[in-house]
Amino acid sequence: MKYSQATDYALHAMLYLVAAAPDKPVGVQLLAEKLGVSQTYLSKMMTKLVKAGLIQSAPGANGGYRLRRKQEDISFLDIIHAIEGTASFFECSLNHDNECVIQKVVLDAERQMEQYLQNKKISELAEHFKGR
Amino acid sequence: MKYSQATDYALHAMLYLVAAAPDKPVGVQLLAEKLGVSQTYLSKMMTKLVKAGLIQSAPGANGGYRLRRKQEDISFLDIIHAIEGTASFFECSLNHDNECVIQKVVLDAERQMEQYLQNKKISELAEHFKGR
């Protein structure tokens, strides 16, 4: 039970975009170098973030990525869902059609966590990457 | 990001033990049949539960498993930890020795979830398996 490394990269990339100048798009080349990961691999995650509507992409010279929404409107949960998908942590193997109480407990627990992550906006950590 | 199927089996097995008569141990053979999984595989999870101190095992004729603690002292988190281990969901790939704020956010979120699971005792679901 672990978040994929892709999520790690995506979170860091997003925080880097927050710290970057809002008008100048930043390309995957620079990001990959900062995070220590290959361009082509990171590119896949960036594309997922684009499809999730969190960032905006522009091809061509001086292209790259920039935030689409305001910092305070992007939560950790948004990013995690964009990469990991929105499937739940648990599904009963033997599906009795009754109310699955075990599943319900785990899902409620998950909801606790997601609520926390949804309230945590990346704007709170805007300063983090300023010096790195 | 999903709990392993082993956790699913363990949770169901524990709930079955709660519903069973407290004096008669129940063997892995019966449990495996109820859950629709092979005996040898389920056996591994049961052993983990024993090592975690949640249940007690007895070999030989009329042997099997029974709860070690009281129902209200066994939480969902106990069972999950016994199977999945206690490692956290997230670890930063680039380990700056500073305070890892990203990691801190995810870990705090995880703590929200674990708190919920710790307060959820299996005694609350004691009736669930009575008729199955």
Added chain:
DNA sequence: CCATTACAGACTTTATGAGTCCATAATAAC
């Protein structure tokens, strides 16, 4: 002694994450 049960380790199979490679498309600069 014997049947019955749990325990342990080696092993195979399967699924998924992690990562590479290369071809294509779109855009800006010249």
Added chain:
DNA sequence: GTTATTATGGACTCATAAAGTCTGTAATGG
């Protein structure tokens, strides 16, 4: 228009862990 620069897409390989099997050993009650 041509070219350099960027993102996007799919097919592919590789590594790792989950899922499950097989077989043997140990302990206990009858």
